[in-house]
Amino acid sequence: MKNLQCQFGLSGAPHERKINEGRRAFGRPSQSRARLDASAADALEAPRVLRASPAPPAQNQEQCGEMATRSRQSLHMLEYAGFRVMGFMLSALPVEASSKLGGWLVGWFGPKSKKRHPRLLRNLKSAMPELDDAGAEKLAGEVWRNLGFVLGEFFHLDEIARGRVAVENPEVLRAIAAAGKGAVFCGAHQANWEGGGAVLVDFGFKPLGVYHPMSNALVNARVLATRLKYYPGGLMAKRDPETPVAMIRYARQGGGIAFLVDQQVHMGLQTPFFGRPAQSTPFPAMVARQCGIPLVLITGERLPGVKFRMRAQVIDVPRTEDRNADIFAATAAMQAELERTIRQHPEQWMWTHDRWK
Numbered sequence: 607m608k609n610l611q612c613q614f615g616l617s618g619a620p621h622e623r624k625i626n627e628g629r630r631a632f633g634r635p636s637q638s639r640a641r642l643d644a645s646a647a648d649a650l651e652a653p654r655v656l657r658a659s660p661a662p663p664a665q666n667q668e669q670c671g672e673m674a675t676r677s678r679q680s681l682h683m684l685e686y687a688g689f690r691v692m693g694f695m696l697s698a699l700p701v702e703a704s705s706k707l708g709g710w711l712v713g714w715f716g717p718k719s720k721k722r723h724p725r726l727l728r729n730l731k732s733a734m735p736e737l738d739d740a741g742a743e744k745l746a747g748e749v750w751r752n753l754g755f756v757l758g759e760f761f762h763l764d765e766i767a768r769g770r771v772a773v774e775n776p777e778v779l780r781a782i783a784a785a786g787k788g789a790v791f792c793g794a795h796q797a798n799w800e801g802g803g804a805v806l807v808d809f810g811f812k813p814l815g816v817y818h819p820m821s822n823a824l825v826n827a828r829v830l831a832t833r834l835k836y837y838p839g840g841l842m843a844k845r846d847p848e849t850p851v852a853m854i855r856y857a858r859q860g861g862g863i864a865f866l867v868d869q870q871v872h873m874g875l876q877t878p879f880f881g882r883p884a885q886s887t888p889f890p891a892m893v894a895r896q897c898g899i900p901l902v903l904i905t906g907e908r909l910p911g912v913k914f915r916m917r918a919q920v921i922d923v924p925r926t927e928d929r930n931a932d933i934f935a936a937t938a939a940m941q942a943e944l945e946r947t948i949r950q951h952p953e954q955w956m957w958t959h960d961r962w963k
Contacts, residue, residue, distance in 0.1 A: 686824035693761050701762040705912050708758025709751040716750030722958045729957045733880035748953035756798050767804035771914045778918040779809040788860040789900040790890045794868035795956035797906035803836030811862040814839030857897045870963045877938040884962050891936035894923045905947040
């Protein structure tokens with residue numbers, strides 16, 4: 607436990623915290639079996655030396671800073687107002703209509719993105735080289751529409767959670783709940799990932815989750831308030847240095863902890879993903895091994911009529927004398943299983959993020 611405190615920071619209660627933008631997180635740079643508990647300071651990037659330019663007078667600096675702050679605040683207020691108006695309109699519609707409208711909007715605007723759309727196409731072609739340009743564009747459009755469906759459905763999560771999500775193998779979650787030891791639940795930005803917490807609550811878990819704060823604090827607070835309904839254990843900021851130790855403590859107490867594990871992390875293990883090495887967080891496997899609890903991958907599939915099917919897959923966590931090799935093996939196995947399910951419905955995964963940075 608002392609090693610973890612040195613690596614991850616002090617412990618804390620599972621509630622919202624201000625974001626610490628430090629580079630400490632859930633792994634270390636890309637050597638697969640290097641020591642996972644090395645000091646995070648070793649992984650910090652060396653500062654670049656830039657040629658100095660004459661500094662403007664202090665008064666001008668303060669004025670520029672104040673103007674930038676006011677401009678940013680005004681932009682955030684406009685974004686928040688737009689979010690509230692959109693939420694009011696979509697929540698007034700039936701869930702099916704809201705989902706379709708969201709899909710149409712994002713399906714129209716998404717391909718016009720000068721940054722994310724080219725990245726989406728690159729990711730698709732690299733992962734599935736058999737796609738020609740026309741096939742990649744068609745699949746990219748379906749990806750954008752699925753993201754729009756998620757947006758439209760966000761304002762109807764209560765209805766979706768009440769009867770539109772089915773678990774294909776509920777006996778897996780029932781057995782874990784009956785054992786009373788807790789578990790590490792991992793998911794992905796797949797189908798509609800916002801419903802994962804509600805499923806765990808239905809099976810008697812009180813999950814503690816990790817979230818990535820949005821840059822707009824007003825929108826972030828509104829989204830967080832909606833998500834907290836499905837995470838009775840709380841939600842903790844991804845880069846808060848207190849998060850890892852607090853989550854381990856919660857897991858030891860028999861609570862379920864939840865992560866999305868399909869994004870690139872700054873300090874992680876390089877595991878194969880669609881034929882290329884990708885930085886993957888080792889933290890879920892580390893907690894499962896250390897606490898002696900199951901490591902469970904929850905995958906989702908979108909069905910017609912705004913319905914969803916989810917499946918729980920227990921990932922084997924070796925417990926040999928080689929701790930680092932065990933953690934690598936479990937992390938790689940989870941990413942391999944995730945890749946397998948994404949290949950079944952590639953249009954339902956969020957290809958827009960830079961997974962192979």
